[in-house]
Amino acid sequence: MTIHKDKRVLVGMSGGIDSSAVCIMLQEQGYEVVGVTMRTWDVPSHFSTPGQEQPDEVLEAQALAARLGIEHHVADVREEFRQVIVKYFIDEYMRGRTPNPCVMCNPLFKERILCEWADRTDCAWIATGHYCQLEDRNGYRYILTGDDPTKDQSYFLWKLPQEILRRMIFPLGGMTKQEVRAYLAEKGFEAKARGGESMEICFIDKDYRDFLREHCPDIDERIGPGWFVDSKGLKLGQHKGFAYYTIGQRRGLDIALGKPAYVLKINPAKNTVMLGDAEQLNAEYMLVEDVNVANLEELLTCPSLSVRIRYRSRAIPCRVITLDDNRLLVKFEGPASAITPGQSAVFYDGNRVLGGGFIAFQQAIRKIAAENQERFSK
Structure with missing residues (x-):
């Protein structure tokens, strides 16, 4: 059977529950599915056995592709991921801001690479396991929230341009997570259906402050200790450096003021962190x-x-x-x-x-x- 190019779809395969369900659904709908798994960042917990050359997500995606009989590719984009997303993550904290790596990763990295691979593999469409939906209105394509409010991921995709949105398919937007698990089990993928959730920030498996120290070894020399101040500028005590704090933070301040204190503002130029009451937020x-x-x-x-x-x-x-x-x-x-x-x-x-x-x-x-x-x- 010959399938027209318009029915070829590239699926971003993470090896997890959601992208696996997407592959099966689209194949059932008559699409010719092509999978690509991005190797972005190697975290020790992603390697289950000693000497394992590829992370678990790649092996799981390859196993699913073999079982479904679909074409599969591995895109080793680790260096580019470091230069684009990890650099952005570190730079934002060094500017006294709190980064949104998933928001930046989707338009600037993952979807862009998916577009490149879709063109390379002659796929008209791109599909992912995001829990959101699409609507065409007045000449524009809009993202809609997913039907499962606990999994809705529309928040992360606002930066996607129209030219990418017009190629996207989100098969899971009208389903709940439990429905997706049940679907996988019904199709004979019981073990996959019981799988766990992925980390929100895929390249960090510990405290982000440790990550900053590891990948920016001179951070304490470049920033150094500074002052906690109140809303009037009065010094309250020393902190470890503005990059280790975020607005609204209460725990981990290591300062006793006799009452709960929250981070109100961060001034990277002066290396000060303003503290105050919850109402001041x-x-x-x-x-x-x-x-x-x-x-x-x-x-x-x-x-x-x-x-x-x-x-x-x-x-x-x-x-x-x-x-x-x-x-x-x-x-x-x-x-x-x-x-x-x-x-x-x-x-x-x-x-x-x-x-x-x-x-x-x-x-x-x-x-x-x-x-x-x-x-x-x-």
């Missing part, structure tokens, strides 16, 4: 930069706009205006706390992703908000 406004939106006018005029400021957080009703420097000023219309530079702000109209951006440093936010207050009332 509350925010009415937020600055967002590096914006990717399908239709900006829709974002600015959406009557039911909401924003998520971290993965798995609730969506907060909001309004948005543009600033002259291409940043967005967001006004929250519900409680918001711990605005963290470097994290993603993802905008939704109901279950539809309108776009997103990175949370910027919030310097002069009160002044900027006051100067633009009237624009929100129009």
